[in-house]
Each structure stands twice: as structure tokens, then as C-alpha cells.
Amino acid sequence: xxxxxxxxxxxxxxxxxxxxxxxxxxxxxxxxxxxxxxxxxxxxxxxxxxxxxxxxxxxxxxxxxxxxxxxxxxxxxxxxxxxxxxxxxxxxxxxxxxxxxxxxxxxxxxxxxxxxxxxxxxxxxxxxxxxxxxxxxxxxxxxxxxxxxxxxxxxxxxxxxxxxxxxxxxxxxxxxxxxxxxxxxxxxxxxxxxxxxxxxxxxxxxxxxxxxxxxxxxxxxxxxxxxxxxxxxxxxxxxxxxxxxxxxxxxxxxxxxxxxxxxxxxxxxxxxxxxxxxxxxx
Amino acid sequence: xxxxxxxxxxxxxxxxxxxxxxxxxxxxxxxxxxxxxxxxxxxxxxxxxxxxxxxxxxxxxxxxxxxxxxxxxxxxxxxxxxxxxxxxxxxxxxxxxxxxxxxxxxxxxxxxxxxxxxxxxxxxxxxxxxxxxxxxxxxxxxxxxxxxxxxxxxxxxxxxxxxxxxxxxxxxxxxxxxxxxxxxxxxxxxxxxxxxxxxxxxxxxxxxxxxxxxxxxxxxxxxxxxxxxxxxxxxxxxxxxxxxxxxxxxxxxxxxxxxxxxxxxxxxxxxxxxxxxxxxxxxxxxxxxxxxxxxxxxxxxxxxxxxxxxxxxxxxxxxxxxxxxxxxxxxxxxx
Numbered sequence: 156x157x158x159x160x161x162x163x164x165x166x167x168x169x170x171x172x173x174x175x176x177x178x179x180x181x182x183x184x185x186x187x188x189x190x191x192x193x194x195x196x197x198x199x200x201x202x203x204x205x206x207x208x209x210x211x212x213x214x215x216x217x218x219x220x221x222x223x224x225x226x227x228x229x230x231x232x233x234x235x236x237x238x239x240x241x242x243x244x245x246x247x248x249x250x251x252x253x254x255x256x257x258x259x260x261x262x263x264x265x266x267x268x269x270x271x272x273x274x275x276x277x278x279x280x281x282x283x284x285x286x287x288x289x290x291x292x293x294x295x296x297x298x299x300x301x302x303x304x305x306x307x308x309x310x311x312x313x314x315x316x317x318x319x320x321x322x323x324x325x326x327x328x329x330x331x332x333x334x335x336x337x338x339x340x341x342x343x344x345x346x347x348x349x350x351x352x353x354x355x356x357x358x359x360x361x362x363x364x365x366x367x368x369x370x371x372x373x374x375x376x377x378x379x380x381x382x383x384x385x386x387x388x389x390x391x392x393x394x395x396x397x398x399x400x401x402x403x404x405x406x407x408x409x410x411x412x413x414x415x416x417x418x419x420x421x422x423x424x425x426x427x428x429x430x431x432x433x434x435x436x437x
Numbered sequence: 438x439x440x441x442x443x444x445x446x447x448x449x450x451x452x453x454x455x456x457x458x459x460x461x462x463x464x465x466x467x468x469x470x471x472x473x474x475x476x477x478x479x480x481x482x483x484x485x486x487x488x489x490x491x492x493x494x495x496x497x498x499x500x501x502x503x504x505x506x507x508x509x510x511x512x513x514x515x516x517x518x519x520x521x522x523x524x525x526x527x528x529x530x531x532x533x534x535x536x537x538x539x540x541x542x543x544x545x546x547x548x549x550x551x552x553x554x555x556x557x558x559x560x561x562x563x564x565x566x567x568x569x570x571x572x573x574x575x576x577x578x579x580x581x582x583x584x585x586x587x588x589x590x591x592x593x594x595x596x597x598x599x600x601x602x603x604x605x606x607x608x609x610x611x612x613x614x615x616x617x618x619x620x621x622x623x624x625x626x627x628x629x630x631x632x633x634x635x636x637x638x639x640x641x642x643x644x645x646x647x648x649x650x651x652x653x654x655x656x657x658x659x660x661x662x663x664x665x666x667x668x669x670x671x672x673x674x675x676x677x678x679x680x681x682x683x684x685x686x687x688x689x690x691x692x693x694x695x696x697x698x699x700x701x702x703x704x705x706x707x708x709x710x711x712x713x714x715x716x717x718x719x720x721x722x723x724x725x726x727x728x729x730x731x732x733x734x735x736x737x738x739x740x741x742x743x744x745x746x747x748x749x750x751x752x753x754x755x756x757x758x759x760x761x762x763x764x765x766x767x768x769x770x771x772x
Contacts, residue, residue, distance in 0.1 A: 241665060243683065
């Protein structure tokens with residue numbers, strides 16, 4: 156039996172100008188413990204796929220099956236790490252993780268066990284020093300760490316990450332990727348991660364799923380990344396195979412699925428002024 | 438000097454920042470800005486008031502200036518003290534008489550009659566404050582839950598919104614007769630816990646001041662960050678947990694904006710209601726003085742007007758402090 160199966164998923168959104176087909180016939184099978192990246196241009200529906208797996212969206216046709224059960228609502232067996240951390244700003248790092256742990260383990264773990272589990276997960280993401288800090292008191296990278304701890308603490312079957320490091324600066328991002336490699340090596344979770352970053356995809360993934368441009372986006376190509384683990388970014392930088400994988404993804408994104416978007420020649424303000432002029436002229 | 442006192446003086450909390458007290462006085466421009474400017478503007482206001490008041494003559498004599506009003510504050514306080522002395526004397530007399538009675542006949546029935554003297558200005562102030570707080574608390578108890586469910590459910594919102602919008606603009610003067618009739622029909626008790634007049638005023642305040650809280654809470658709840666709603670969905674938080682952990686904290690700023698408007702409206706409504714219904718309170722004081730028509734009446738009414746303003750200001754400050762104490766975002770500037 157497949158661990159996670161995304162089967163013939165299509166998604167239509169109602170818009171004032173009629174239905175918009177965001178996804179069409181998306182098929183993907185993921186094995187247990189596999190790290191899969193979804194990569195593609197903005198607006199290609201990567202997040203939609205993730206939200207359907209999370210249960211936050213309902214696919215128009217097709218569906219998602221996790222361990223033989225259809226996914227039709229959100230639940231803690233699919234931990235989500237949101238792009239902008241989404242921590243509750245009125246709770247401390249500890250309390251944010253606690254909210255998730257209480258929800259999942261009340262009745263299964265004793266209070267002391269839960270406390271230990273919360274601390275363990277915060278330690279896993281190297282946040283033990285700031286458990287009593289509110290989100291506003293810690294940096295962006297630290298917030299994202301707490302967000303990951305919260306998702307991991309639910310012991311999810313699948314960890315869903317929506318551009319988890321997209322909002323971070325390059326150095327922090329590299330640091331977070333290293334942390335994620337380390338955590339993944341220890342826990343062997345199934346992970347689906349959305350990314351824009353080719354290096355990130357190659358460094359972290361077992362397979363890279365490249366999506367075509369929308370509308371009616373679907374899975375374009377799948378690239379298995381056969382690099383030995385543990386991976387080290389510095390060593391890989393000179394690795395021939397690593398660079399081939401990178402080139403492969405780049406070619407897909409910028410040759411075969413090149414997004415033809417006219418570069419706006421005039422700034423939006425000027426554009427507005429222009430349209431105002433046109434209105435006057437009309 | 439006692440070291441503790443020195444510490445307190447040294448660390449006065451001004452505008453949220455701890456400023457060393459003596460440093461504060463070393464900077465004259467700061468002193469002028471925080472203390473000087475308000476004093477100056479108040480002084481200017483008093484001068485203009487005085488100048489304008491002396492120009493206008495009414496059937497009750499000249500419009501009183503600040504000095505006349507100040508003199509009436511002293512008089513009103515004197516009347517209050519006198520009334521209290523009378524009251525104590527009244528009870529003392531009763532006790533002496535009862536003691537004598539019991540001396541003669543230990544089985545005699547003794548009674549203490551309550552004092553029924555005139556309510557002074559300060560009694561009226563207390564009555565009004567108690568009434569407005571009661572009405573406001575009742576309103577909040579109803580308005581916050583309604584606001585939350587309207588914000589969470591679009592169905593309930595569309596069900597209740599027309600009613601809310603219709604009831605919102607109704608004047609307290611229109612509610613008052615209805616409330617009076619209903620209270621006297623429904624609240625029948627041999628030993629009433631509350632005066633009917635108190636209930637009438639409080640319920641009228643409640644009916645008029647719950648709307649801003651309902652509307653603001655609804656808006657606050659319906660504009661919660663979508664990511665936080667998703668967090669709640671992924672965690673499968675129960676309805677109550679969702680409300681307590683996510684909905685309430687994120688809508689607190691909007692809710693308090695509504696509560697503060699509500700309390701302000703409630704205070705205005707109360708004065709009008711007391712005036713119309715002759716229920717005890719500041720409104721009644723104003724009306725009584727108006728009917729009294731002595732040469733001091735206008736000045737005494739102005740004392741009431743100033744008191745109404747200051748109490749309204751004070752109530753808002755109390756709400757602000759309350760908001761600061763429950764708000765999670767201590768860095769937010771609340772004004």
C-alpha cells in the first residue's frame with residue numbers, strides 16, 4: 156500500500172469571470188520517509204496542492220489518500236509549517252507548542268510527559284534558550300524554528316512545509332536547511348516541501364517534483380535526487396552530480412516552462428497616472 | 438528620606454517609560470511639554486469662559502464664570518458634609534432612645550428607621566457611576582458573546598445584522614417609557630433588591646450602549662488573520678478552545694475600541710435618562726436645579742456639567758488601563 160497518494164486531483168476556483176482551473180490531473184505517490192520538494196513558478200498551484208493534502212482545501216475532483224484513508228479535513232496527522240510561521244503572537248514559544256501537544260496528546264500522555272515532549276521538540280530545533288519568549292521578541296528564523304517544532308510535536312505522518320524559509324535571509328536560510336537535514340535524519344518523517352529555491356530543493360530532497368505553469372497546472376517532471384546522505388552544502392558545491400541536478404531543474408524552469416511575463420516597463424504609480432489620463436480622455 | 442520613597446520618586450512611570458524623576462525635571466522642554474502645555478490650554482479656556490460668560494445675562498442672572506462655579510463646588514461640598522452630620526445625629530438619637538426604652542422594658546420592640554434626607558450632589562454622583570457601570574457590564578455581557586458568534590458565523594451575522602442595525606440608532610428617550618412600563622410590570626417583589634428607578638436607568642443604558650461593542654467585536658472576530666484560522670483548523674481545536682485561544686486574543690483591540698465607545702455612550706445616555714425619568718443621579722440633579730431657578734442654579738448645573746465631563750474622562754481612562762492589562766501586545770500604543 157502506498158503511504159501517500161495524490162490521485163487525479165483537479166481544483167477549480169470560482170471567479171467573477173467564470174471558473175478558473177488551477178490544477179488538473181495531478182498524480183503523485185510518496186513513500187514513507189521520503190522528502191519531496193514541489194518546485195515551480197509563482198502561481199502554478201504548488202500551495203494549492205499542499206493545502207489539498209493538508210485538508211484546508213477540498214479538491215474539485217480526485218483526492219488524497221494517506222495510509223489508506225481519504226483526506227477530507229485538516230488534522231494533526233499532517234503537520235503544516237506555514238510560510239510566515241503563523242505562531243500565535245500572544246503565546247510564548249513554549250505555549251505555542253503546548254497548544255498543539257495538548258490537542259494531540261491529552262489523554263495519551265501525562266502532564267509531565269507532555270511537558271517533556273514540548274521541551275524535547277523545542278530542543279530539536281535549538282530553541283531551548285527562548286522558550287518563554289513571545290514571537291515578537293525573537294527573530295524570523297527563530298519563529299520559523301518554533302513553527303517547525305509545533306508541527307513536529309504533533310508527530311505527524313506527513314510534514315507539509317509551504318516555503319518555510321522563503322521569508323528568511325540567505326544565511327539564516329542555510330542554517331535552517333542544515334537544521335532540517337539534521338531533524339529529517341533523526342526522525343525520518345515524510346516531508347512535502349514547497350520551494351522556489353533550486354539549491355534548497357536539490358540539497359534537501361529525495362525527489363523534486365517540477366510543476367508546469369498554470370492554469371491547469373500539473374506535474375511536469377519528477378527528478379530523483381540520488382545523492383548520499385548526510386549531505387553537506389560545502390562538499391556538494393563542487394560535486395558534479397549535484398550540479399547536474401541543479402542544471403536539470405534550472406532547464407525545466409527556465410527553458411521548458413519559461414514563464415513569459417512582460418516586465419513592467421513603467422512603475423505602478425505611473426501606470427495609475429496613465430490610466431487616470433485615459434479616463435479623462437475617455 | 439526613606440529609601441523606599443526615594444525609589445518610588447526616582448522611578449515614576451511617565452507615558453509608559455520609566456523616566457528618572459529628577460532627570461525629568463532637568464529637561465525643561467520636556468517638563469513644559471508634558472505639564473506646561475496642558476496647564477496653559479486649561480488656563481486659556483478658563484479666561485475665554487470668563488470673558489464670554491460675563492457678556493451673557495439670563496433670567497437667572499449672569500452666566501456664571503469659573504470663580505462662581507468654584508464657589509458652588511465648595512458650597513455643594515459643605516451641604517454634603519452637613520447632610521452627613523445630620524444623618525449621623527439622626528441615628529445617634531434613635532440609638533439613645535432605643536437604649537432608654539430597653540432600660541425600662543427589656544422586652545420592648547425597638548426599631549431603627551432609615552434616614553430619608555435629601556440626596557446631596559455627591560450622593561447623586563455615586564448613584565450615577567454605579568448605575569452606568571451596572572448598565573455597561575450588562576451590555577458587555579450580552580454584546581461580547583453576540584459579537585463573537587456574529588463574527589464567526591456569516592449565517593448568524595446575516596440573521597442578526599438587520600436587527601442590530603435597526604436597534605442601534607434608537608434614542609434612549611424612546612426606550613425609557615418602554616423600559617419603565619416593562620420593569621414595573623415584570624419586576625414585582627415585596628422586598629426588592631434594586632430600586633425600580635435604578636433598574637430603569639441601568640437597562641436603558643444597557644439597551645443604548647451595547648451596539649458599538651457588538652459591531653466592533655463582530656468586525657474584530659471576522660478579520661482574524663487567515664493563517665491563524667488555518668492553524669486552528671490543522672490542530673482541530675474545539676469551538677471553545679478556538680474562541681479562548683485564538684478568537685478572543687486577536688479581537689481584543691477591536692473589542693476594546695467598541696467597549697470604550699459603548700461606555701462613553703452609556704454615560705451620555707444615563708444623564709439623559711435620569712433627567713427625563715427623574716431617577717436619582719446627576720441628570721436629576723441638573724433638572725432639579727433647573728426647576729429650582731435660584732441665582733446659583735446655573736453655577737450648580739455647571740458644576741454638574743464639569744463633573745459629568747471629568748467622570749466620563751475618568752471612565753475612559755479606566756477602560757484604557759483595563760485594555761492595557763489584558764492586551765497581549767505590550768508594545769502597542771493604545772490611546
